[in-house]
Amino acid sequence: xxxxxxxxxxxxxxxxxxxxxxxxxxxxxxxxxxxxxxxxxxxxxxxxxxxxxxxxxxxxxxxxxxxxxxxxxxxxxxxxxxxxxxxxxxxxxxxxxxxxxxxxxxxxxxxxxxxxxxxxxxxxxxxxxxxxxxxxxxxxxxxxxxxxxxxxxxxxxxxxxxxxxxxxxxxxxxxxxxxxxxxxxxxxxxxxxxxxxxxxxxxxxxxxxxxxxxxxxxxxxxxxxxxxxxxxxxxxxxxxxxxxxxxxxxxxxxxxxxxxxxxxxxxxxxxxxxxxxxxxxxxxxxxxxxxxxxxxxxxxxxxxxxxxxxxxxxxxxxxxxxxxxxxxxxxxxxxxxxxxxxxxxxxxxxxxxxxxxxxxxxxxxxxxxxxxxxxxxxxxxxxxxxxxxxxxxxxxxxxxxxxxxxxxxxxxxxxxxxxxxxxxxxxxxxxxxxxxxxxxxxxxxxxxxxxxxxxxxxxxxxxxxxxxxxxxxxxxxxxxxxxxxxxxxxxxxxxxxxxxxxxxxxxxxxxxxxxxxxxxxxxxxxxxxxxxxxxxxxxxxxxxxxxxxxxxxxxxx
Amino acid sequence: xxxxxxxxxxxxxxxxxxxxxxxxxxxxxxxxxxxxxxxxxxxxxxxxxxxxxxxxxxxxxxxxxxxxxxxxxx
Numbered sequence: 001x002x003x004x005x006x007x008x009x010x011x012x013x014x015x016x017x018x019x020x021x022x023x024x025x026x027x028x029x030x031x032x033x034x035x036x037x038x039x040x041x042x043x044x045x046x047x048x049x050x051x052x053x054x055x056x057x058x059x060x061x062x063x064x065x066x067x068x069x070x071x072x073x074x075x076x077x078x079x080x081x082x083x084x085x086x087x088x089x090x091x092x093x094x095x096x097x098x099x100x101x102x103x104x105x106x107x108x109x110x111x112x113x114x115x116x117x118x119x120x121x122x123x124x125x126x127x128x129x130x131x132x133x134x135x136x137x138x139x140x141x142x143x144x145x146x147x148x149x150x151x152x153x154x155x156x157x158x159x160x161x162x163x164x165x166x167x168x169x170x171x172x173x174x175x176x177x178x179x180x181x182x183x184x185x186x187x188x189x190x191x192x193x194x195x196x197x198x199x200x201x202x203x204x205x206x207x208x209x210x211x212x213x214x215x216x217x218x219x220x221x222x223x224x225x226x227x228x229x230x231x232x233x234x235x236x237x238x239x240x241x242x243x244x245x246x247x248x249x250x251x252x253x254x255x256x257x258x259x260x261x262x263x264x265x266x267x268x269x270x271x272x273x274x275x276x277x278x279x280x281x282x283x284x285x286x287x288x289x290x291x292x293x294x295x296x297x298x299x300x301x302x303x304x305x306x307x308x309x310x311x312x313x314x315x316x317x318x319x320x321x322x323x324x325x326x327x328x329x330x331x332x333x334x335x336x337x338x339x340x341x342x343x344x345x346x347x348x349x350x351x352x353x354x355x356x357x358x359x360x361x362x363x364x365x366x367x368x369x370x371x372x373x374x375x376x377x378x379x380x381x382x383x384x385x386x387x388x389x390x391x392x393x394x395x396x397x398x399x400x401x402x403x404x405x406x407x408x409x410x411x412x413x414x415x416x417x418x419x420x421x422x423x424x425x426x427x428x429x430x431x432x433x434x435x436x437x438x439x440x441x442x443x444x445x446x447x448x449x450x451x452x453x454x455x456x457x458x459x460x461x462x463x464x465x466x467x468x469x470x471x472x473x474x475x476x477x478x479x480x481x482x483x484x485x486x487x488x489x490x491x492x493x494x495x496x497x498x499x500x501x502x503x504x505x506x507x508x509x510x511x512x513x514x515x516x517x518x519x520x521x522x523x524x525x526x527x528x529x530x531x532x533x534x535x536x537x538x539x540x541x542x543x544x545x546x547x548x549x550x551x552x553x554x555x556x557x
Numbered sequence: 558x559x560x561x562x563x564x565x566x567x568x569x570x571x572x573x574x575x576x577x578x579x580x581x582x583x584x585x586x587x588x589x590x591x592x593x594x595x596x597x598x599x600x601x602x603x604x605x606x607x608x609x610x611x612x613x614x615x616x617x618x619x620x621x622x623x624x625x626x627x628x629x630x631x
Contacts, residue, residue: 003605004604004605004608007567007605007608007609008608008609008612010609011570011571011574011612011616014571014574014613015574015613015616018574019574019575019577019617019620019624020616020617020619020620023620023623023624027627273575340624341628341631342624342627390628390631393631394627394631396631
């Protein structure tokens with residue numbers, strides 16, 4: 001009898017610690033009241049939030065309830081890559097004051113980020129940037145946070161404010177850390193970034209990269225696994241770092257939100273257990289920590305916290321910013337959900353971030369196939385997006401493409417297909433990377449000499465990324481299409497009198513005549529940089545907003 | 558003598574809590590073992606393991622069904 005009771009208690013204990021506990025904790029977030037949000041202080045930009053229409057897919061919305069599309073790029077020069085142990089470019093904001101810009105350095109794969117860069121982004125119609133940060137710079141010594149690094153971030157946020165651009169602060173990592181060990185000749189630490197040295201626990205495993213994939217390294221996998229299992233409380237330190245960042249920008253609407261962890265690598269764990277039992281519960285605890293939501297059960301910290309565990313309020317009480325959650329790295333490789341897709345938190349402003357690298361990092365790329373004849377994904381580019389819509393809906397989260405990019409030679413195939421999918425699924429994007437030294441994927445050509453920060457704007461990028469698009473619309477069923485070959489644009493929607501205006505951005509490259517039908521009253525605003533804004537107020541019923549095809553006025557080379 | 562299927566049911570049941578796909582097998586194994594042990598008039602042992610495996614299988618199956626229904630109806 002005692003044996004029977006003991007076994008049943010064991011089963012119940014294991015159930016609590018595994019999927020049954022994880023699923024119940026997720027479902028409980030649907031009945032727990034969302035943490036109360038107070039209206040934030042007004043600023044240069046409207047606070048963004050995630051709207052949850054009844055029966056519809058959640059979406060990123062502004063203060064008038066309009067669907068907002070964010071377009072932007074990802075400058076990577078605030079990251080600390082190896083093999084050095086110090087940032088290549090100065091963190092002192094004085095080095096960037098009055099539009100000064102430090103000299104480009106061949107020691108970095110990315111040129112410095114300066115105020116002129118944000119101007120150039122705005123000229124392409126970007127209304128946001130995703131700003132990756134390194135934990136190794138935020139908390140170089142355990143428990144000691146780097147305020148000057150955040151001053152530098154705040155400087156960029158101020159530049160964005162002047163241009164009315166949002167900033168997504170991204171807690172970035174690549175292959176966990178550049179402190180995983182120089183290892184042998186297969187390891188190139190200039191591709192690795194993330195955790196500080198004290199939080200990189202490799203247990204002495206060798207640093208050796210297999211098949212030129214920086215993540216396929218025993219030291220990387222071990223260190224990553226130790227993070228997910230909270231070895232030595234390093235996950236707690238990460239949450240404290242996140243709180244340090246969030247506290248600084250708590251009242252700033254220019255910061256759209258925080259990306260908690262870039263491209264989470266499972267380490268030695270396997271999907272879907274990794275995502276459902278380690279990653280998404282970690283996200284829940286991160287949200288608990290900075291918003292004060294009380295999802296999950298009160299638990300210990302400092303060692304492995306099971307999926308049912310919540311996290312203590314770290315006193316930031318940030319209940320306005322968006323929280324971007326990257327799906328696991330294997331989702332990026334498969335374009336297929338590798339998690340159960342359950343709600344994460346009672347906090348309403350959650351965004352599911354996908355990284356769209358179809359035919360670049362997907363499994364078909366392991367085979368020598370032409371992109372046009374790839375055997376995978378079976379659903380083509382749309383597979384990732386259609387499934388992501390379903391995942392986002394199940395998680396009660398908005399959907400966003402937090403990262404995509406490709407070699408310039410693939411612009412006519414991959415890039416053009418990706419931006420069309422983003423139009424179709426009404427998602428915004430962030431393009432990786434903004435600029436890159438050497439033969440990379442940047443929006444600009446690499447610099448001809450090291451003294452320049454870049455070469456000229458790549459015309460194919462300008463053609464495809466400087467797009468006509470609705471920045472905000474009250475019609476959630478609207479559809480639109482921009483033809484990057486001739487600059488033609490058509491948007492069809494439906495509105496009621498009194499609905500907030502639809503705002504359509506027209507970049508300087510597009511010079512065609514704007515027309516609308518009787519469904520809207522439009523005001524055309526000519527901006528100083530040559531772009532135009534169409535402010536279309538519905539007068540009732542269906543409406544059409546169009547830009548006539550005209551050869552593009554490209555400035556790039 | 559111990560019914561070997563009882564141990565199998567327990568192992569499958571524990572696996573079902575991580576991987577729902579094992580749940581039907583745990584239920585099948587646990588139920589059959591439990592019936593056999595009851596019918597053996599004390600000759601076969603392992604009822605506790607069989608019932609625990611059955612219980613774990615049922616919990617695993619319920620979790621899988623709830624997850625699938627939630628995903629399909631969301």
